[in-house]
Amino acid sequence: MGNREDLLHAAKRCLYEKGYALTTARDIANGAGVSLAAIGYHYGSKEALLQQALQQAIEEWGEGLGRTLGSLAGTPAERWDAVVASFRADSALWTVQFELLAQLERTPELRRLFGDANRQARIALAQLIGGAPAGREEQVGALYQAMLAGLAAQWLMDPTDVPSGTDVMAAMHAVVSTTSTMSTVD
Template sequence: MGNREDLLASATRCLQEKGYGRTTARDIATGAGVSLAAIGYHYGSKDALLVEALVGAMGTWGESIGAALAAAAEVDDPKERFVRAWNAVRDSFAEHRGLWTVQFELLGQLDHLPGLPERLAAAQKDGRLGLAALFQGRAEAADTPEELARGVFYQSLLLGQAAQWLIGPELAPSGEEYLRGLALVSGDVLGGAAG
């Protein structure tokens, strides 16, 4: 690896271990075995490097959860598929705890991190479409209001589950709890019988 890649790998480790606010440029440079000046040369700033590391870590989580959801998608029964998918997501938080901690940490700092709000906003639509496809066990569909609505639903459940898991892993809802809640809420809202 070159200095650029070493810096990115070090920044990713620092995010996972220390979080965003406690990671210093010196931590990253030392971990990469390069000078402090290398950060500016390759990324412009520590914040730009950390954002790049965060986006990469999110991609890694996406690949990991995509594989788990693909396994759940092989189940024919849609209710069982839903339960397995959400249990897989919940179980993924243990391996990727640092990533989720950093994301919640950054929510309160978005106004102070140039470029991050725009980068996250730009990824929002793609993320929603990707989640809709992943949870339905199929290829990403065209950008339609229906697919975006599905994505908003899945993204909201995902963020809620992540937040509850971070507070206490035993608090994170299981797929069974999500399915039961979905049945109750849809019955209340749509007037159908709840399951």
């Protein structure tokens, strides 16, 4: 590996261990075994490096979840259980993502990164979890994305009290059966 890759790996480790706000350029450079100047040379700034490291970490999580869900022949409830299990496996990534949510308003680059990741995740979630009628993948994916973020937030607050996949599906069925008598939207 060269300095550029070493910096990226060190930045990811720092994100996981210290979070975004507490990571210094020196932490990253020391972790990579390179000079501070290497960050500017390869990435332009510490922030640009951390954003690239975060983007790579999110992509890796998404690919891993995709492989896991793609290998399951199970029910949507089992798929939601796998989503929740991914929070445990990648808790440091979820911690740093929630740390950054408060900074999105003031950091356009991070907002763009999160927005792009969410848009890509919607269709993938609709396909991987299932249940989206043709032509409604974007809408169902947006609902799944909201559910995923909510479950992640609940997991971060109390990992012992997160709804199971069965609970999630039972709640969805209850809402659908209650609201099916109300007016519908096409």
